[in-house]
Amino acid sequence: xxxxxxxxxxxxxxxxxxxWLAIAGILFSLSGILGGLFLTPPxxxxxxxxxxxxxxVPTAWLAMGGWSSIALASLVQFIWRHPLAGIAAKAMALPxxxxxxLCLLTGSIWGRPTWGTWWEWDGRLTSVLxxxxxxxxxxxxxxxxxxxxTTSRLPALYALLGAINLPIIHYSVLWWRTLHQxxxxxxxxxxxxxxxLWPLPLTLIGFSCLFAVITLFRMRYLLAHAQYEARLxxxxxx
Amino acid sequence: xxxxxxxxxxxxxxxxxxxxxxxxxSDRMILSRTGSGVLWVAAxxxxxxxxxxxxxxxxxxxFFDHYAARNISEEWIAVARIIAHWLSFAVPLMVALLPASMxxxxxxxxxxxxxxxxxxxxxxLAALGVMIAALTARVKAGSALTALLLxxxxxxxxxxxCGAVDGHQPGAFLLLAASSLFLLAVAPFVIGAALRVGxxx
Numbered sequence: 299x300x301x302x303x304x305x306x307x308x309x310x311x312x313x314x315x316x317x318w319l320a321i322a323g324i325l326f327s328l329s330g331i332l333g334g335l336f337l338t339p340p341x342x343x344x345x346x347x348x349x350x351x352x353x354x355v356p357t358a359w360l361a362m363g364g365w366s367s368i369a370l371a372s373l374v375q376f377i378w379r380h381p382l383a384g385i386a387a388k389a390m391a392l393p394x395x396x397x398x399x400l401c402l403l404t405g406s407i408w409g410r411p412t413w414g415t416w417w418e419w420d421g422r423l424t425s426v427l428x429x430x431x432x433x434x435x436x437x438x439x440x441x442x443x444x445x446x447x448t449t450s451r452l453p454a455l456y457a458l459l460g461a462i463n464l465p466i467i468h469y470s471v472l473w474w475r476t477l478h479q480x481x482x483x484x485x486x487x488x489x490x491x492x493x494x495l496w497p498l499p500l501t502l503i504g505f506s507c508l509f510a511v512i513t514l515f516r517m518r519y520l521l522a523h524a525q526y527e528a529r530l531x532x533x534x535x536x
Numbered sequence: 537x538x539x540x541x542x543x544x545x546x547x548x549x550x551x552x553x554x555x556x557x558x559x560x561x562s563d564r565m566i567l568s569r570t571g572s573g574v575l576w577v578a579a580x581x582x583x584x585x586x587x588x589x590x591x592x593x594x595x596x597x598x599f600f601d602h603y604a605a606r607n608i609s610e611e612w613i614a615v616a617r618i619i620a621h622w623l624s625f626a627v628p629l630m631v632a633l634l635p636a637s638m639x640x641x642x643x644x645x646x647x648x649x650x651x652x653x654x655x656x657x658x659x660x661l662a663a664l665g666v667m668i669a670a671l672t673a674r675v676k677a678g679s680a681l682t683a684l685l686l687x688x689x690x691x692x693x694x695x696x697x698c699g700a701v702d703g704h705q706p707g708a709f710l711l712l713a714a715s716s717l718f719l720l721a722v723a724p725f726v727i728g729a730a731l732r733v734g735x736x737x
Contacts (some may be wrong), residue, residue, distance in 0.1 A: 376729075424691075431688040438684055442675045448733045452671050455726050456685065459667070462718070466692075 305521055308382055312514045320511045326504030334497035341494065350408045352497050356505040357401035361429060362464055364394025364509070368436070369461040372454035382517075384450045385524075387457060388440045389516035393509050395433035402426060421470035422478035425463060432460040444527075541589060545582040546628045552578035553636035564641045571640030572650050572701045578636075579629060579654065580690055583661050586625055587682045590617065590669035591731075600731055614670070614727035618663050618720070625665075626658035646701060653697040653712060660693055660716030663723035670730035689719075 334352035341348035371387035374380045405423070406416050417423065440453035470478070556574050560566055594600060603613055633654060637647040668686045672678030692715040699708035 424695075428688045428691050431684070435681065435685040435688060438681050439671070439675065442677060442681070449674055451733050452675060452730060455730055456671055459689065459722065459726055463688075 305382065309518065309521065312518060316511060316514050319507045319514070323504050323507030323511055326500050326507060328504070330497040330500030330502075330504055333500065338494050338497060347408055347411050348494065350404050352501045354401060354404040354408060355498060356502045357397045357404060358426070359502060360505055360509050361394065361398035361401045361426065362467060363506075364390055364397060365429060365432070365457070365461065365464060368394065368457045369464075372457040375454050376451060376458075384454060385517050385520050386513065387454060388450075389513045389520055390509075391433060391437045391440060392516060393512040395430065395437060396512075397505070397509065398426065398430045398433055402430060420478050422467065425467040425470045429460075429463055429467060432463060436460065541586070542624045543628065545585040545625060546632045548585060549575075549578050549582040549629060549632055550636055550639075552581070553639045556640065567640045568642055568646070571637070571642050572646050573698050574640065575633065575636055575650060576653075576694055576698050576701075579658075580661070580687065580694060582629065583625065583665050583690075584683050584686060586621070587665050587669045587672075587686070588679045590621060590666055591673040592669070592678075595673050610728035610731040611724040613731070614666065614724040617727070618659075618666050618723060621666055622659055622662040626654070626662055629658065630654050649701045649703075652709070653700045656700075656709065656713045656716055657693045657697045658716075660719035661690065663719045664689055667719075667723050667726050667730075670727040673730075674733065693719075 330352055334349050338349070340346050368387045368390050371383045371390070375383035375387065402423075405426075409418070410416050436453055436456055439456055440450075443449040443452055553571075553575065556571070557567060560570070600610070600613070604610075630651060633651055634647070637650065642650070664686060668682050671685065672681050675681065693712065696708045696712035696715060700712055702708075
């Protein structure tokens, strides 16, 4: 982790890593999506609409995983003054917001035929919508501070404060038993039939790889932009 | 200047109570059923108005540098600022709740429940306001961000506050107090860290 703090080492590593992650992400996502669309049988109760699960669950996982990672990176930035951690947190905000938006969208599309409504003010839905607005607020705040000054710690504080929403999202299906179903999968047990379940890990891995690719691209962009700004300052000083 | 500015959020709150009957009609049934929720939203929006003058003027005047030179920690300044903000914003707001409830023809029981809800929610709301003020004080165009940053974090106060007035959610008063207490507990540390950011840079 100390070695990663060196931007040059990080850049050379991320240049090698990006194409492999992109290939893996596309392959896993495509196989999961195609498998989910054509190979799995329709659910006995929900019929064909169940297939949206292969998109919805990974996006929901990345929506929460995204904010957890931002909060963790912010903590690292705060405690160890790790220069790349702040950049990483800032870079993850956009894909995080994207996947949260996709999660809300796919959930809404699935909810229409299944629950008979596009939107319901249920605990899970509401807390994920709040997460989406937290992402937007974080992006707006992190855009208006400079990457290489101490003010970049302000969005980090906001990320840590917003992390309180994550346990609320997780437990919302237990606390308010209104509409969204409870947890069906954990590491050791699943209430989903194996014949329906197998494409889900594929899209989960694929989408996570794509999340990582977007993050690495954005980190490289943010580092390049900081370098360009520093160069401009040096030219102005001459 | 500051004396007059204190009453602007309260005037805003009362104006919403005046405007709402124009929008939905003066039917007493509708007003008394929806009125308390409207007042909660109005209170949240009114809490956005004073944020600009909570921290920024003191940074410009160099007050925080003076306190730092006197070796007073930022956390204690944050506590003092939250108490001062609560006194100047929440207490007048709770007084203004009475005429606002009359305007929306709320029942007395609803009025007292709202008053109790405001009493529990406003310490958390004051703490949240000072936190967002400290986070945006040193940011370009920070005041444009306050609504986007504050409102998502205020959602629990709104949900449990209105739930407590409704009486449909059991334990809503306790959850409201818990959310408020959480915001109050973390606020001095968030504000302290945010104030130190500018002093080092």
